[in-house]
Amino acid sequence: MIKKYTDDIIIDGSSRFQDSLPLSSDRLLEIMDKWNIEYDLHYHTPVKTVNQSREIQGSFLKSESGGCHVKNLYLRDRKKKNVLLVAQQDRIIDLKKLKLTIGTSHLSFGSEQRLMEHLGVRPGSVSPLSMINGANKGVILFIDIKLQSCSKIYVHPLVNDRTVELSVKNLEKFFEKIGIKPNWIVL
Numbered sequence: 622m623i624k625k626y627t628d629d630i631i632i633d634g635s636s637r638f639q640d641s642l643p644l645s646s647d648r649l650l651e652i653m654d655k656w657n658i659e660y661d662l663h664y665h666t667p668v669k670t671v672n673q674s675r676e677i678q679g680s681f682l683k684s685e686s687g688g689c690h691v692k693n694l695y696l697r698d699r700k701k702k703n704v705l706l707v708a709q710q711d712r713i714i715d716l717k718k719l720k721l722t723i724g725t726s727h728l729s730f731g732s733e734q735r736l737m738e739h740l741g742v743r744p745g746s747v748s749p750l751s752m753i754n755g756a757n758k759g760v761i762l763f764i765d766i767k768l769q770s771c772s773k774i775y776v777h778p779l780v781n782d783r784t785v786e787l788s789v790k791n792l793e794k795f796f797e798k799i800g801i802k803p804n805w806i807v808l
Contacts, residue, residue, distance in 0.1 A: 669745030
């Protein structure tokens with residue numbers, strides 16, 4: 622894994638370095654406001670994994686009211702097809718079964734460099750909102766159909782020290798605005 626250093630500072634996925642992204646988190650939120658996509662924004666310590674996310678969820682994120690926390694997998698197949706999979710955070714994903722479900726060859730995790738190139742984010746900051754960058758890069762979006770029953774979905778707005786809470790309806794409105802149609806699948 623290649624890390625960039627600036628004056629002995631590791632550039633990470635937090636909002637501190639959002640201006641080094643193709644599209645900053647602040648700009649994404651401005652765009653969402655312009656498109657009248659309703660959301661609530663929460664600030665927290667940077668989280669890179671689902672386990673780290675669980676530690677902060679109780680402070681402001683309410684899954685017991687029908688909200689769903691997600692995990693996002695940036696994957697690539699042998700034919701260089703780029704895939705973003707969004708599923709409920711506790712969902713166990715079998716990549717061998719997934720390749721059959723979505724019709725790809727062998728799947729593996731995309732590199733940090735490809736993640737930046739195709740979704741415009743750093744590790745720990747991947748979310749369905751990163752499709753604002755991925756839509757024009759040929760990334761194919763697959764979402765677990767069970768997420769359609771969630772009252773709210775919690776996702777990162779391109780950085781990992783903020784979480785956006787929005788309805789599935791508003792997430793779908795976002796997809797419509799960026800010109801993509803997600804593939805809702807049964808996992």
